[in-house]
Amino acid sequence: MMSVIQRVKSAQVQVGGQVIGQIEQGLLALVCAERGDSEAEADKLLAKLLKLRIFSDADGKMNLCLQDVGGGLLIVSQFTLAADTRGGNRPSFTGAAAPDEGRRLYHYFVDQARAAHPLVQTGEFAADMQVHLVNDGPVTIPVRMEPQA
Secondary structure, three states: OEEEEEEEEEEEEEEOOEEEEEEOOEEEEEEEOEOOOOHHHHHHHHHHHHHOOOEEOOOOOEEEOHHHHOOEEEEEEOHHHHOEOOOOOOOEOOOEOOHHHHHHHHHHHHHHHHHHOOOEEEOOOOOOEEEEEEEEEEEEEEEEOOOOO
16 A cells, blocks of 8 residues: 655645545545555554654654644545556556455545544545645655565
8 A cells, every 4th residue: 555645734625616624734645555455554554654753843853743743634545646657658557456445445544544543534535536735844755555475
């Protein structure tokens, strides 16, 4: 499973012009399930996102995690993270999990996040979404959990 996370001052996701998820300070996590992923990769990814020390402490150093600052977590599914552009100008998405499996793992990830963290908002799987954010820093970090062989 992979994610691109952005430390944000605020973020929101809209579907059809309606805000369906919104946070203030926290993390926007664009999440993609890949072929071969399971709940184990989802669990590892969530643990990493919740404990990644990318928020500033009193000395201005990145020493605090999402849970330390009490920030929100906005989770948005994004299968395009699995894009392979090595074969030309049209990306291939064959590395992404099949839609049913991607949906299952996304919802599993969200359920686990809600059980572990009090401030979780989401997008809508497979919807045409508009994501608005104020990136803080900017801080943008790719995170990938490889399936176990």
